[in-house]
Amino acid sequence: MKYNDWLEEWLASCVKPLMKDRTFIKYSWIAREKIIPLLGDYEMKDLEASVLQRFVSGLIEQHAAGTVRGIMTVLKASLKAAVRMNLIEHQYTDCIDGPKVEEKAVECFSKEEQKKIEEYVIQRTRKSKLIGILICLYTGIRIGELFALEWKDVDLKVGTLSISKSCHDGWGEGGYHKIIEPPKTKTSKRLIPILKQLLPYMNRLRKDSTGSYVIYGQEKPISVRSYTQTVISQLKISIEEAEKNSCDW
Numbered sequence: 001m002k003y004n005d006w007l008e009e010w011l012a013s014c015v016k017p018l019m020k021d022r023t024f025i026k027y028s029w030i031a032r033e034k035i036i037p038l039l040g041d042y043e044m045k046d047l048e049a050s051v052l053q054r055f056v057s058g059l060i061e062q063h064a065a066g067t068v069r070g071i072m073t074v075l076k077a078s079l080k081a082a083v084r085m086n087l088i089e090h091q092y093t094d095c096i097d098g099p100k101v102e103e104k105a106v107e108c109f110s111k112e113e114q115k116k117i118e119e120y121v122i123q124r125t126r127k128s129k130l131i132g133i134l135i136c137l138y139t140g141i142r143i144g145e146l147f148a149l150e151w152k153d154v155d156l157k158v159g160t161l162s163i164s165k166s167c168h169d170g171w172g173e174g175g176y177h178k179i180i181e182p183p184k185t186k187t188s189k190r191l192i193p194i195l196k197q198l199l200p201y202m203n204r205l206r207k208d209s210t211g212s213y214v215i216y217g218q219e220k221p222i223s224v225r226s227y228t229q230t231v232i233s234q235l236k237i238s239i240e241e242a243e244k245n246s247c248d249w
Contacts, residue, residue, distance in 0.1 A: 004040030049092035
């Protein structure tokens, strides 16, 4: 059996029904764009350690370490599944060396920076997109969780947010659409108290809202990526404006 035939079968029978749509889409793209063009014509039994190492070494010369690691994940998972299915006796992905990935240090806002951001957003509280920044700052929820948050998940009387799902971008069938999925882990499902400082802005947002989602677009849906870019640009502007005003004094 050729490797390209097994990859297609593995994607259809092992990945699509058992993993999230986002994972299936990602693995399918990696398999068809990065693996099949170079290894697809190999017979499964011929995918020995030397062949796989040359493949990975070539990837390292062309791609970032994180990208290569992602391709290796698909390579390993598909060949280990082939062993379980008795299609091959051995797989050699544990014998190959991949690139080293250096973890980036996590940077947090200082108290002064957060205060500048809050003041900037509060001055523009009629914009629901910006209030989303406050919600994230005060509750610690992720962007995907913010976009999946519906008003039925919010209890403004008690003052809580119920986090039970996440959102990511999807394209197809004529345009953009939200893909709502359960969070990755059980511990991601949680009930978060709404700080009293945030409640007035949440109440105002609820009053002005015309849809079921807390964060919405006036004319069309907002993609998660677009919102993330908006947040980053607005945060930069807020800090720059605050620093400029402090210098004027």
